[in-house]
Every structure is written in C-alpha cells, then in structure tokens.
Amino acid sequence: MSLALFDLDNTLISGDSDYLWGQFLVDQGIVDKKHYAAANAKFYADYQQGCLDIVEFLAFSLQPLAKHTAEQLYQWRETFVATSIRPLLLEPARQLIDQHRQRGDTLMVITATNRFITEPIAKLYGIENLLATTPEFTNGRYTGQFVGIPCFQEGKVKQLEAWLRHSGENLRGSWFYSDSHNDLPLLKRVENPVAVNPDPKLHEYANAVGWPIINLREDTPS
Numbered sequence: 587m588s589l590a591l592f593d594l595d596n597t598l599i600s601g602d603s604d605y606l607w608g609q610f611l612v613d614q615g616i617v618d619k620k621h622y623a624a625a626n627a628k629f630y631a632d633y634q635q636g637c638l639d640i641v642e643f644l645a646f647s648l649q650p651l652a653k654h655t656a657e658q659l660y661q662w663r664e665t666f667v668a669t670s671i672r673p674l675l676l677e678p679a680r681q682l683i684d685q686h687r688q689r690g691d692t693l694m695v696i697t698a699t700n701r702f703i704t705e706p707i708a709k710l711y712g713i714e715n716l717l718a719t720t721p722e723f724t725n726g727r728y729t730g731q732f733v734g735i736p737c738f739q740e741g742k743v744k745q746l747e748a749w750l751r752h753s754g755e756n757l758r759g760s761w762f763y764s765d766s767h768n769d770l771p772l773l774k775r776v777e778n779p780v781a782v783n784p785d786p787k788l789h790e791y792a793n794a795v796g797w798p799i800i801n802l803r804e805d806t807p808s
Contacts, residue, residue, distance in 0.1 A: 588759030590686040594697040652730030698738035
C-alpha cells in the first residue's frame, strides 16, 4: 500500500474551484461585481504565472466568509457544488482514484484551495483525507483569516510532512498527480510524480525529466 496524492483544481476537476467560487459569489450578487471579479481574475492569472502572493490572495478570498453566518455560507456552498462543480467531475479521474483504492493505497487530496470549498468536493470522489488551506473558524463564524501554513507550493510539502509524522505513513511508493508547476516542490518529493493535463511550465519540466504525462479530460486530445 502506498500514498496516492491528488491535486484538485484542473486535475480531478476540469476547472479551478477557488476561482469558480469567486465567480459564484459575483453571479449571486453576494460580492461587488466590478471590483471582486477583476481582483479574482488577477489573482488567478498570478497563480497561473507562478507569482501569486498567497497571503494577499487569502486576505481577499476569505473575507466574504467573515461577512455571513456559517449556515448561510453552507447553503450557498451546497448550491455552488451542485451547479458549478458537479459538471466538472471527470470520469477518468474517478477511474484513476478507483485503481488506487483497489490496490489498497491511502488516498488524499492536497490542494491550495481552502477547506471550506474543497471538503465537499473531495467527498464527491470518496476521498476522506484532505490537506488544504484552513480558514479560521471561531465561535461559530469564519473570521476571514487562515490558520497554519497555506497549502501552496512549499506549504504543501510542509503540511504533508506534518501529516506523515502524525499518521505514521511514509512516501515509499508514493504518487502525486498534478496539473500545475506550482506543485513542483511536492512532485519532486514523491516516488511517482505524474503530470495531469499539465500547464506549459510543468509540461516542459515533465518532458525534460521523463515524468509521465496523462490526460484526464474527456474533451481534450491526448
């Protein structure tokens, strides 16, 4: 049995749940359309280019959580998952997950996108282990802050190392599937790194070092 790690956005789903949550808030009139949409797009571009300031982004993206009750947020999230996420689930991704499950591997989603958004998405694939950026929740409300280390770039490695110490698991025979060059620190740590519909920077790197490159998008040529 080995550890099988999966990035979420643009890996197990054909879109970015963090960006899409922001668009959902705009479309529902929950946030200011003009300013929020523009900032959301800029942060996503920064992420794609590898220059995202994660702390600045979290200050932006977690603020709406602090302005509403948890009950209201969970209602919105349920609608978001049903309308914006379920259509993006990938059958080849489900089959890949099932292959690891049948081998007895320990399954984990590890994602920079915060736990409020990603927890129900991971469960759609039947994956219970989740490492994600954690919004602060105090006295029944989200505060707009985060706790611990953002699960981004080197932060993914640090979060995983802490989990390994706690769980007694190890990286022998480990796998990590990701689309993003932002995940190179963790891809370099596992025994079996796999690029999934990779962005140009990861595609170039994977080709150079001989990592497998796979396609989980049914609508995208191999």
